[in-house]
Amino acid sequence: MAKLTKQQYLELYYYLKLTRLLEERLVNLYRQNKVIGGLYRSLGQEATAVGSAYALEEGDILSPLIRDLGALLVRGIKPREVLCQYMARVDGPTKGKDLNVHFSDLSRGVIGPISMLGDMICVMSGVALAAKLQKRELVVLTYIGDGATSTGTFHEGMNFAAVHNLPLVVIAQNNQYAYSTPNSKQMRIKDLADRAKAYGIPAQIIDGNDVLAVYEATRKAVARARRGQGPVLIEVKTFRMKGHAEHDNQAYVPKELLAEWHKKDPLDRYEKELKVKRLATEADLQQITERIEAELEADLEFALNSPFPDKSVTYENVYATAS
Amino acid sequence: MAKLTKQQYLELYYYLKLTRLLEERLVNLYRQNKVIGGLYRSLGQEATAVGSAYALEEGDILSPLIRDLGALLVRGIKPREVLCQYMARVDGPTKGKDLNVHFSDLSRGVIGPISMLGDMICVMSGVALAAKLQKRELVVLTYIGDGATSTGTFHEGMNFAAVHNLPLVVIAQNNQYAYSTPNSKQMRIKDLADRAKAYGIPAQIIDGNDVLAVYEATRKAVARARRGQGPVLIEVKTFRMKGHAEHDNQAYVPKELLAEWHKKDPLDRYEKELKVKRLATEADLQQITERIEAELEADLEFALNSPFPDKSVTYENVYATAS
Amino acid sequence: MVTPVKAQAKQETAVTMVEALRQALDEEMARDERVFILGEDVGVYGGAFKVTEGLLEKYGEERVIDTPISESAIVGAACGAALMGMRPVAEFQFMDFISCAFDIIINYAAKARYRNNLSVPIVLRGPCGGNVHGGPFHSQNPEAYFLNVPGLKIVEPSTASDAKGLLKAAIRDEDPVIFLEHKYLYRLPRVKEVLPADDYLVPIGKAAVRREGKHLSIITYGAMVYTALDAAEKLAQDGIEAEVVDLRTLLPLDEETLLNSVAKTNKVILLHEATRTGGPAGELAARIAEKAFEYLDGPIVRVTAPDTPVPYSPPLEEEFLPQVSDVEQAARELVKY
Amino acid sequence: MVTPVKAQAKQETAVTMVEALRQALDEEMARDERVFILGEDVGVYGGAFKVTEGLLEKYGEERVIDTPISESAIVGAACGAALMGMRPVAEFQFMDFISCAFDIIINYAAKARYRNNLSVPIVLRGPCGGNVHGGPFHSQNPEAYFLNVPGLKIVEPSTASDAKGLLKAAIRDEDPVIFLEHKYLYRLPRVKEVLPADDYLVPIGKAAVRREGKHLSIITYGAMVYTALDAAEKLAQDGIEAEVVDLRTLLPLDEETLLNSVAKTNKVILLHEATRTGGPAGELAARIAEKAFEYLDGPIVRVTAPDTPVPYSPPLEEEFLPQVSDVEQAARELVKY
Numbered sequence A, B: 001m002a003k004l005t006k007q008q009y010l011e012l013y014y015y016l017k018l019t020r021l022l023e024e025r026l027v028n029l030y031r032q033n034k035v036i037g038g039l040y041r042s043l044g045q046e047a048t049a050v051g052s053a054y055a056l057e058e059g060d061i062l063s064p065l066i067r068d069l070g071a072l073l074v075r076g077i078k079p080r081e082v083l084c085q086y087m088a089r090v091d092g093p094t095k096g097k098d099l100n101v102h103f104s105d106l107s108r109g110v111i112g113p114i115s116m117l118g119d120m121i122c123v124m125s126g127v128a129l130a131a132k133l134q135k136r137e138l139v140v141l142t143y144i145g146d147g148a149t150s151t152g153t154f155h156e157g158m159n160f161a162a163v164h165n166l167p168l169v170v171i172a173q174n175n176q177y178a179y180s181t182p183n184s185k186q187m188r189i190k191d192l193a194d195r196a197k198a199y200g201i202p203a204q205i206i207d208g209n210d211v212l213a214v215y216e217a218t219r220k221a222v223a224r225a226r227r228g229q230g231p232v233l234i235e236v237k238t239f240r241m242k243g244h245a246e247h248d249n250q251a252y253v254p255k256e257l258l259a260e261w262h263k264k265d266p267l268d269r270y271e272k273e274l275k276v277k278r279l280a281t282e283a284d285l286q287q288i289t290e291r292i293e294a295e296l297e298a299d300l301e302f303a304l305n306s307p308f309p310d311k312s313v314t315y316e317n318v319y320a321t322a323s
Numbered sequence C, D: 001m002v003t004p005v006k007a008q009a010k011q012e013t014a015v016t017m018v019e020a021l022r023q024a025l026d027e028e029m030a031r032d033e034r035v036f037i038l039g040e041d042v043g044v045y046g047g048a049f050k051v052t053e054g055l056l057e058k059y060g061e062e063r064v065i066d067t068p069i070s071e072s073a074i075v076g077a078a079c080g081a082a083l084m085g086m087r088p089v090a091e092f093q094f095m096d097f098i099s100c101a102f103d104i105i106i107n108y109a110a111k112a113r114y115r116n117n118l119s120v121p122i123v124l125r126g127p128c129g130g131n132v133h134g135g136p137f138h139s140q141n142p143e144a145y146f147l148n149v150p151g152l153k154i155v156e157p158s159t160a161s162d163a164k165g166l167l168k169a170a171i172r173d174e175d176p177v178i179f180l181e182h183k184y185l186y187r188l189p190r191v192k193e194v195l196p197a198d199d200y201l202v203p204i205g206k207a208a209v210r211r212e213g214k215h216l217s218i219i220t221y222g223a224m225v226y227t228a229l230d231a232a233e234k235l236a237q238d239g240i241e242a243e244v245v246d247l248r249t250l251l252p253l254d255e256e257t258l259l260n261s262v263a264k265t266n267k268v269i270l271l272h273e274a275t276r277t278g279g280p281a282g283e284l285a286a287r288i289a290e291k292a293f294e295y296l297d298g299p300i301v302r303v304t305a306p307d308t309p310v311p312y313s314p315p316l317e318e319e320f321l322p323q324v325s326d327v328e329q330a331a332r333e334l335v336k337y
């Protein structure tokens, strides 16, 4: 286990809590019809995104999925950008053209996904390929859901990255459902880690609700990839505590399962761990929460004041040069 | 090992030899520009197609790839049909509309492939799904090349068949090259059998140049599938002794490899085995060969006399009813 | 406003397009045990838009099959099952994802009959179109991608009764049918309709004249039918009588109805929500300019979405989607020509 | 017969289109180290049609990359590398296989700039078209599948010098370009040409008038340019002067050249090897009928392949492909109109 400074431990807490509180704000906005598209929560699985992204270094590149808001925050994306984006305002990173985490900022090492699941494994393999060709030592981190491991593009991208020995780390988020579909109807294997065997790359299974474990596993995988030893798949076991999106009450998920996983909440757990290990006091955590609340308040105000884009934006940037 | 009758042993020989001699005829026709499209040989790997197809029962369904001519012959496809098809004549099973093994005959349990590699794994999963829904006890057999295991459709189809526990047996033909691409550039694994681990289905590795071993492994897998225990992948190790197609002199294949595999020729080997085990005499084999030669002579004449289709065929059968 | 289907008895209450589609599936599954449904979340959840709701409970897991996230496998499996005599209806959660199965649709499903004399009676259905703030990947109109693929049929209903009758016809069709359901119409109050009580089909390949007129024809389909009708209503106030033709089927086209309308009005607007360049209006324009040239008294005018992806933010999406005022304005200019 | 590229110095010998393409790749790789090639069998083998022959030896394994059989990964990897500043040129062994990457092309590559302000300067090239007895899966003309996708460019050269100049322009273009090479032209003797000696580009988006005429315009591209020219030659014997326009770029269209030709001749034949319904002629017809209506003195006539897959057997494929006599006959009828 790499030694983290107290500040780093607290930073991890900050990102976990920021993710949760920002999403809560988004839920409110969704209920007020201000978040116009769907809203996909990461409740209960915030540690997978935060812990993994925290293992990257500057210059590394990450592509999140819809439930990886926390990873974006770790990369330096500001809540106001996220709020504007979800509310389709002109100050969002896409000026309202695309939704949720579908935005990119190469300067902060973020490449936004598209909705077609699996495709980003192929695209991020290409980013990793370029890194290799350019002899840059950067590592590429991306995510895949349990359900999305069934896509052909996941397979093609993983196999491509493996055979070209590319610096790609893939976090396979096993939150046990794909929309209403449990893994038992998605695949005949129990562990997503088994998918890696088809590509001849190492895989690990990690408790996804343990942010430090996720961080540590990713850190090692990233280091390995940076050394030129190729891709790694890390399966993080977790649970989707809300429906697929806010409209879905997930009646199809057994209550007991939810109750069981509720007890494993990654934030509660990390709070306790910090306290038990005496890395933080209740007051430390309180202070962080207050800082977040203040930040969110300001960003929310900014976002709410941001106008919708002018309709002329519709026509911008289809091609490099307007024809 | 299932007991085969002498007649069955000889029948296997018949199909192996028929495959080889028919292909030799096709090569001649190709050189005369009478086979108009490409010609893809199965030289050196005839045992994989013949041995596996021989394990099917009546009512089972098979979909071959371009190098599985032998499997079609086992299913009862006649050389004259094949010759007409390759020469684009009207008496071919597609009346000249499609080429090589791209033809179907449901009454003989044959569904022709399309060129897009991997797609037939999805389609044949559907055939197997229907068998399951219709409570028919039939088994579906299909093939995939080493290279084609990299396609997204291979992945989607295999995963689908696995999770739905379908009666599908897949022969993964490891002939070590995909066109000019050796497996080392295609995947990071040595054995195609490892691909099966991603789907939670059993896999086996078989000497593909041993027709009896291929037969026996397939027979067991077919029986298992018929019992409702789901898909099996059988990797048959073999070697492509000719170029990708006749135009390709495969200069990229090390001579030593070819020499090594030349010694393992499946026909020579089976001939020896038959003789050593006293299942056949030289005279028996000679007689079979003569029968084949006579058959091919007649069929060739038939095919050469078959006209090209009338141009009106161009417009037939785009839709069920002409619009 | 909607051409009534000829049928005596009626159901009791008006239903949404979603309910009409559900009825079609239900009736066909009851009628023909070869019919089954497969797709992502179509079972327990009843589909992302609840079109298959209740069918799992009624017909069981073997006939309402939840699949992995594998569009090519879904279509491939449908094809294979169809070869064996089944009648699969595959759902795409959003029609945007049909692109993930493009290859197997155009190369296997569309060509199997021609190449190998095989029947592939499959229906590929799901929600298309914008106006619900779905952004670039949940709003596409994919019809033009498939228009150049012989062997396919493409259908897009605009009314609840057509949705039901066309879906039933699609399920009984011997050829692969791409069935586009405009999600903006799914629960739109004005689309609610009292359906005929008895079993009925709406034939594939037949357009419907939704409103008669003599000064110009607006040729359209899907959600844009309502845009056209609203524009026609406004134009009527100034004495401009626009005929509105709802194509209903895009492949094969009902050339007769199309050309008859042009012959009658001599002026034509082609209206669609798909983007302009390479969109379905091209084929329509080509047919008209080739076969009804002598009837034309003015340019063939296209009113379509612009050549951009579908943007998310409301003002952008509104700008993107053809509006009643766009059609109205184009019509006023055209009649003056 | 071919409009000469304006350039003083010439190479020494006439080269095939394959060689012209190879030169384009070679020169761009030499010029710009960000350019690299990936695809199936492009390295050791030099590509199924030998377009990349010798480049592995010259530029090494890092710049000429043999990939697994994974069209989506190839395109996806090209996109990702392009985001990082590279200039990937991806080869499809046959353009028929571009369908296997349809989703990632239209959803990632085409939309990245619009959605996320990202540059995806990739070239997707490979052999298309029939007339070599390739059958249904090695003969397709996929351009129409992509015409309704804003963000893409689509190019198809008909001459060796254009092939080189356009490919170089495509590699330098900031947007994703689908580059269609008609395989029938690859080594066709009449396509052999002495190329300019110096670095030159042929701009994307510009059509070329291959033959001037005044009685009608034949608008076409790719291999059909020769069919059009041969028909024009025959027509000329009877005093019918056909203008032949080679579009070269299908997206974005050179509307100016197109409409100018129509304005000049007042009659137009749209000719393509792609099948009829939903084919590229639709967009051309729509543009003409919308923007040059007043110039038209006759119907817009399409000469195309029929609505079927591409059949294998020679008499069928000949029937399928538009022939010189088809164009000639259509032209004779049209001039009489």
Ligand SMILES: Cc1ncc(C[n+]2csc(CCOP(=O)(O)OP(=O)(O)O)c2C)c(N)n1
Binding pocket: A067, A115, A116, A117, A118, A144, A145, A146, A147, A148, A149, A151, A173, A175, A176, A177, A178, A179, A240, A244, C040, C069, C070, C071, C093, C097, C100
């Ligand atoms: C190729 C494709 N098909 C279908 C969908 C529709 N869809 C969106 S999210 C989702 C479920 C994803 O499940 P999983 O990969 O497990 O991720 P999770 O939502 O659990 O994080 C589906 C089916 C899609 N986005 N992409």
Ligand SMILES: Cc1ncc(C[n+]2csc(CCOP(=O)(O)OP(=O)(O)O)c2C)c(N)n1
Binding pocket: B067, B115, B116, B117, B118, B144, B145, B146, B147, B148, B149, B151, B173, B175, B176, B177, B178, B179, B240, B244, D040, D069, D070, D071, D093, D097, D100
């Ligand atoms: C999806 C797809 N991409 C590319 C091709 C072109 N192609 C035809 S055969 C072949 C090599 C196949 O190799 P493998 O699967 O190992 O089968 P083998 O030829 O060795 O029997 C390729 C790349 C294709 N048919 N399908």
Ligand SMILES: [Mg+2]
Binding pocket: A145, A146, A147, A173, A174, A175, A176, A177, A178, A179
């Ligand atoms: Mg999941």
Ligand SMILES: [Mg+2]
Binding pocket: B145, B146, B147, B173, B174, B175, B176, B177, B178, B179
């Ligand atoms: Mg092989």
